Amino acid sequence: MKMHWLTECFLATALLIPCWLLPGFFGKNFKVSPETFLFWYCLGTASFIFATGMSSTDSVLVPSWKTVLAILLAGLCVGGLANTLLFRAVAHAPNPGFALGISQLTSLGVFFLSASLCKMLPDYFEKGDVSVRSLIGLCLSLIGVVLVIIR
Secondary structure, X not given: OXXXXXXXXXXXXXXXXXXXXXXXXXXXXXXXXXXXXXXXXXXXXXXXXXXXXXOOXXXXXXXXXXXXXXXXXXXHHHHHHHHHHHHHHHHHOOOHHHHHHHHOOHHHHHHHHHHHHHHHOOOOOOOOOOOHHHHHHHXXXXXXXXXXXXX
């Protein structure tokens, strides 16, 4: 079933809310470290994608081995560290929402970088829609997050 990206985003947001409460829950009640939780959580996520065939219809689950190695390398170099640090922060923050709010500041970096990369390397990167209105909206939402977090 093909959904609009905005619908997918709102559904994912609703489903992720309980997910971000789980590292602290498992840490407190079962003495599971954030890293251990992340490992099994990612394995469960990968299993879901494999079992349900949720990968997009225009893509294969196992692309060429060169592509798989490049994705694994990105996961090892960037994703592994970023997710480990984020899951630790979520588990140890006074409120998990604080860590998530701060981590969402990445959206501003992605906003500008996607616009730059699609212009500099159009053969490799898809469109990066940039408008003053969307930038103002993004900045306002981030300012709101920062105001909630600052004590």
